[in-house]
Amino acid sequence: MAFAPALDALIDAFRVLPGVGQKTAQRMAFHLLQSERQGGQRLAQALGEALERIGHCRQCRMFAEDELCDICRSSRRDARVLCVVESPADVLAVEQNTDFRGRYFVLMGHLSPIDGIGPEELGLDQLRERLRDGEVKELILATGATVEGDATASYIGDLAARHGASATRIAHGVPVGGELEYVDAGTLAQAFSGRRQL
Amino acid sequence: MAFAPALDALIDAFRVLPGVGQKTAQRMAFHLLQSERQGGQRLAQALGEALERIGHCRQCRMFAEDELCDICRSSRRDARVLCVVESPADVLAVEQNTDFRGRYFVLMGHLSPIDGIGPEELGLDQLRERLRDGEVKELILATGATVEGDATASYIGDLAARHGASATRIAHGVPVGGELEYVDAGTLAQAFSGRRQL
Numbered sequence: 001m002a003f004a005p006a007l008d009a010l011i012d013a014f015r016v017l018p019g020v021g022q023k024t025a026q027r028m029a030f031h032l033l034q035s036e037r038q039g040g041q042r043l044a045q046a047l048g049e050a051l052e053r054i055g056h057c058r059q060c061r062m063f064a065e066d067e068l069c070d071i072c073r074s075s076r077r078d079a080r081v082l083c084v085v086e087s088p089a090d091v092l093a094v095e096q097n098t099d100f101r102g103r104y105f106v107l108m109g110h111l112s113p114i115d116g117i118g119p120e121e122l123g124l125d126q127l128r129e130r131l132r133d134g135e136v137k138e139l140i141l142a143t144g145a146t147v148e149g150d151a152t153a154s155y156i157g158d159l160a161a162r163h164g165a166s167a168t169r170i171a172h173g174v175p176v177g178g179e180l181e182y183v184d185a186g187t188l189a190q191a192f193s194g195r196r197q198l
Numbered sequence: 199m200a201f202a203p204a205l206d207a208l209i210d211a212f213r214v215l216p217g218v219g220q221k222t223a224q225r226m227a228f229h230l231l232q233s234e235r236q237g238g239q240r241l242a243q244a245l246g247e248a249l250e251r252i253g254h255c256r257q258c259r260m261f262a263e264d265e266l267c268d269i270c271r272s273s274r275r276d277a278r279v280l281c282v283v284e285s286p287a288d289v290l291a292v293e294q295n296t297d298f299r300g301r302y303f304v305l306m307g308h309l310s311p312i313d314g315i316g317p318e319e320l321g322l323d324q325l326r327e328r329l330r331d332g333e334v335k336e337l338i339l340a341t342g343a344t345v346e347g348d349a350t351a352s353y354i355g356d357l358a359a360r361h362g363a364s365a366t367r368i369a370h371g372v373p374v375g376g377e378l379e380y381v382d383a384g385t386l387a388q389a390f391s392g393r394r395q396l
Binding site: 004005006007009010012013014016017018019024026027028029030031032033034036037039040041042043044045046047048049050051053054063064065069087088089092108 | 202203204205207208210211212214215216217222224225226227228229230231232234235237238239240241242243244245246247248249251252261262263267285286287290306
């Protein structure tokens with residue numbers, strides 16, 4: 001059903017968004033055309049500008065408009081501690097929920113040889129340079145609690161050891177507020193093997 | 199947390215979409231910047247073009263790039279039967295799932311005095327003109343099976359009667375494939391009161 005080529009093109013274009021299929025794309029297009037034309041105009045403009053202006057921080061690979069992101073530029077952040085995460089969303093999660101005051105290194109993925117993602121794709125050459133500089137004393141490995149996240153953390157841990165920096169892995173176990181009864185098997189096993197002296 | 203003003207603006211702009219909150223907006227923005235820059239570019243362009251080009255059909259109020267939509271322009275559609283629906287999405291649903299070959303009239307809403315939506319807002323003046331022309335013989339009232347949809351259908355039914363056109367309401371009852379046991383009370387009551395001679 002082709003009512004208007006521009007409408008079909010818009011519905012098709014919306015499907016590039018994560019989790020958006022034909023029905024949702026159609027609903028989005030209709031909603032904007034029917035009752036949010038101004039908001040739609042603003043979205044088109046914001047999208048164009050963001051794609052044009054936003055690149056990656058030269059130092060930590062986070063999204064940034066300038067060469068360095070705000071955190072790498074700030075002198076109030078501890079340059080001796082580097083938190084290694086998989087994605088920009090992880091940086092936001094750490095910033096919003098912890099009192100971490102060091103800097104970051106964003107891998108933009110995890111090691112996955114089957115997808116052709118090796119150390120170079122994750123910018124580990126860049127990380128090695130920073131470790132070689134000697135300013136970084138500790139790496140906090142905050143990659144995901146998945147097989148790939150663990151493998152990536154272990155690889156980067158070796159890298160840190162070779163450059164005389166310490167590396168720590170964030171704790172995995174029973175989530176705060178979680179009841180033992182409802183925790184999945186893998187998490188419970190991890191919580192037991194990772195138990196600590198009180 | 200302001201990494202980049204352009205990024206914050208983009209996340210904020212995505213929230214205009216239906217069902218998209220802060221978290222989803224952030225995920226959409228990150229996804230486009232990280233791995234779908236081309237798709238993002240295409241979305242920005244499609245959105246700009248659609249908002250510029252798409253207006254409403256002069257005759258049926260459906261979305262259209264020209265003065266008349268394809269269906270109103272087509273000589274193969276029966277001009278004597280008009281299906282009255284609430285929204286452009288309804289037109290698509292009827293087109294895709296029924297063998298209706300008449301034309302449409304899209305109200306772009308339903309009567310809702312509390313929101314200030316009366317007959318003029320729904321284009322009923324326009325519909326009256328078409329009924330006065332005398333070409334339309336039957337109105338199929340396919341507004342929603344809600345209190346507002348019913349009230350709107352009843353109002354338009356009176357309008358049709360005054361102009362000598364017949365008006366029918368689409369059937370409401372147990373959905374095809376539905377088990378009586380699981381049908382809600384209102385639907386079942388409607389199915390009984392709307393029973394027909396075999």
